[in-house]
Amino acid sequence: MTSVDLVFQSYGRCCRNDAFFAHFYEHFMASSDAIRERFRHTDMAAQRHLLRHGVMQLMLTARGMSDRKLRDLGHSHNRNNYDIKPEWYSLWEDALLKTIREHDPHYTPELREAWREVLKPGIDIIRGAY
Ligand code: HEM
Numbered sequence: 001m002t003s004v005d006l007v008f009q010s011y012g013r014c015c016r017n018d019a020f021f022a023h024f025y026e027h028f029m030a031s032s033d034a035i036r037e038r039f040r041h042t043d044m045a046a047q048r049h050l051l052r053h054g055v056m057q058l059m060l061t062a063r064g065m066s067d068r069k070l071r072d073l074g075h076s077h078n079r080n081n082y083d084i085k086p087e088w089y090s091l092w093e094d095a096l097l098k099t100i101r102e103h104d105p106h107y108t109p110e111l112r113e114a115w116r117e118v119l120k121p122g123i124d125i126i127r128g129a130y
Pocket residue numbers: 035038039041042043047050051053054055058072073076077082084088089092122123126
């Protein structure tokens with residue numbers, strides 16, 4: 001099985017529990033005051049829903065789908081819009097991997113590496129648009 005297949009299956013196990021996205025934002029916001037501040041006025045229920053799709057976009061791009069949607073996310077996150085600093089993306093990834101470890105009963109260090117490999121090109125597109 002390819003890394004992308006492993007990651008699709010892992011994401012399916014994680015998404016079965018809605019708390020996955022709530023826990024992700026708890027971890028992510030705990031990683032820095034500046035990040036918590038960015039979400040001060042955000043409707044977090046809506047944001048959790050949007051993230052569910054955002055992670056799917058990262059995975060579909062790794063599978064070869066057009067990167068247009070990620071370029072749009074790069075635009076909304078860039079210095080002229082949400083102003084998301086490039087160094088915050090590693091905190092985002094760490095929070096996601098931590099949440100996957102807690103939620104996926106089949107989690108292994110190898111699966112973590114598969115996730116990192118699959119997420120990287122998509123994160124690079126969004127961060128690179130800064
Ligand atoms: C909004 C995904 C990284 C902060 C969004 C949206 C999506 C998304 C799908 C809603 C659509 C939009 O407004 O364009 C992602 C993905 C990321 C990522 C896939 C990683 C590759 C980050 C990081 C931060 C961040 C590192 C740092 C704080 C925000 C904020 C909003 C947002 C502040 C708008 C919230 C609001 O409407 O109040 N993100 N994001 N994102 N994201 Fe991200």
